[in-house]
Amino acid sequence: GQSLEQPSEVTAVEGAIVQINCTYQTSGFYGLSWYQQHDGGAPTFLSYNGLDGLEETGRFSSFLSRSDSYGYLLLQELQMKDSASYFCAVQGSYGQNFVFGPGTRLSVLP
Amino acid sequence: DVKVTQSSRYLVKRTGEKVFLECVQDMDHENMFWYRQDPGLGLRLIYFSYDVKMKEKGDIPEGYSVSREKKERFSLILESASTNQTSMYLCASSPDRAGGEKLFFGSGTQLSVL
Numbered sequence: 001g002q003s004l005e006q007p008s009e010v011t012a013v014e015g016a017i018v019q020i021n022c023t024y025q026t027s028g029f030y031g032l033s034w035y036q037q038h039d040g041g042a043p044t045f046l047s048y049n050g051l052d053g054l055e056e057t058g059r060f061s062s063f064l065s066r067s068d069s070y071g072y073l074l075l076q077e078l079q080m081k082d083s084a085s086y087f088c089a090v091q092g093s094y095g096q097n098f099v100f101g102p103g104t105r106l107s108v109l110p
Numbered sequence: 111d112v113k114v115t116q117s118s119r120y121l122v123k124r125t126g127e128k129v130f131l132e133c134v135q136d137m138d139h140e141n142m143f144w145y146r147q148d149p150g151l152g153l154r155l156i157y158f159s160y161d162v163k164m165k166e167k168g169d170i171p172e173g174y175s176v177s178r179e180k181k182e183r184f185s186l187i188l189e190s191a192s193t194n195q196t197s198m199y200l201c202a203s204s205p206d207r208a209g210g211e212k213l214f215f216g217s218g219t220q221l222s223v224l
Contacts, residue, residue, distance in 0.1 A: 008150075031211050042200065042215040043153070050211065087152060091211060098143065098204075098213055099169070100153040 002026040004088055004101035011107045012078055020073045020104045022088035030091040032064050032071045033098070038084045047073065075106070083108045113137070114216035116201050122222045129188040131219050133201030140206035142184035143213065144176065146197040153200065159184055160206065191223045
């Protein structure tokens, strides 16, 4: 089976940095992805880690440690529009079988 | 841009009805997925398909079936809708090649079963 854990809620202020952690237990592992979902919207892809280390995409970075079954999403220079739910997802094999975590609701305060 | 289109944004059905949720993607993706999303539970995989006429069960297939007769279309079927199937249903697709680590989602169908 597969299971992922994330904090349910995180709150931060504009301009701050926030880290959302994800730990996973999976029978197969190909990569870890992050998705953002605003209320009423569809999840949209943010970042992907197939190898250990840090991937940077603008204000967002994602990290993976396969030996620790752990990853995180780092959001810098927070903006009000970053208020959303963030999901980590494990891909069991290439192109297939994505399993999502329960999601972390991020609230950015002025 | 990849477009994944779900046929209905909101749907209201009665208990026992047969319900069809349709999903079409326009980027020739091999893989298609159906998830349901419930508060506090995240997205749970119902079924996925990696080729025409092929299907694989996800984590919660009970009470659902799927059909993939054409590459671009993946249908989710509730044979006899029940109130516990009230949920947001999300369809997604991904390529079976470079870029296969990214899922593209439709805008979702909020299904209410009364």
